Amino acid sequence: MSRAAQTLFASDLHLDSEAPWAIDAFLAFLEGPARDADSLYLLGDIFEAWVGDDDDDAANARACDGLAKLTRAGTPVFAMHGNRDFLLGESFENLTGVKLLPDPVFVELHGVPTLLSHGDVLCTQDLPYQELRSIVRQPSWQRRFLSLPLSARRALASAARAGSKAHTERQIPVLMDVNPDAVTEALRATGARRLIHGHTHRPAVHQFEVDGVKSERVVLAPWYESASCVAIDAAGVREIPLPR
């Protein structure tokens, strides 16, 4: 099979046991289009919840198994922490062969200087969220959380999800999108001309200029609405719908 020189992106799969079809679609994607990609980037929130690499959740294990098969078959897979699965760690990397990336990360991709992010760090106008993020990303907080029994971590994670849902319903929608000034600053600081992120669940390709330079922001679609991925090659960006 010829290996097309295209790079695939997906994010916000929010996989969990409540939507087995989404995991099936993910596994089919990993065994199908992802095999032919030059690499696959998963930009955060692969899992609806990840309470530690020692979690034995069966649904998550199915997805990890599919990832391991793909990396063993030779497709490099990179992943970024989302706000749901920011505790993905070294054991996850060792188990799956997936390499975790910092957020944001700069890559030269098909000739275009590109910045990758989950996207939540760019939502700078959502102050309560940013405050929470800065706490749970501290190594000391994470060490304490991971030292709790699995059952306690699961209970805390579902309480956090309920809190997040309530916050999302209360917060003004524009404040939960990325801040255009933060986007401009990130592109200017890194010299990137393309930004790819997820998190906001507002799929689009936005074209604009930064200091007179044509730039674009690619927002990935949430998997639970319609499984899809974005393919990037020398010709540009296109969305690939996947069968569900």
Ligand code: MN
């Ligand atoms: Mn997110």
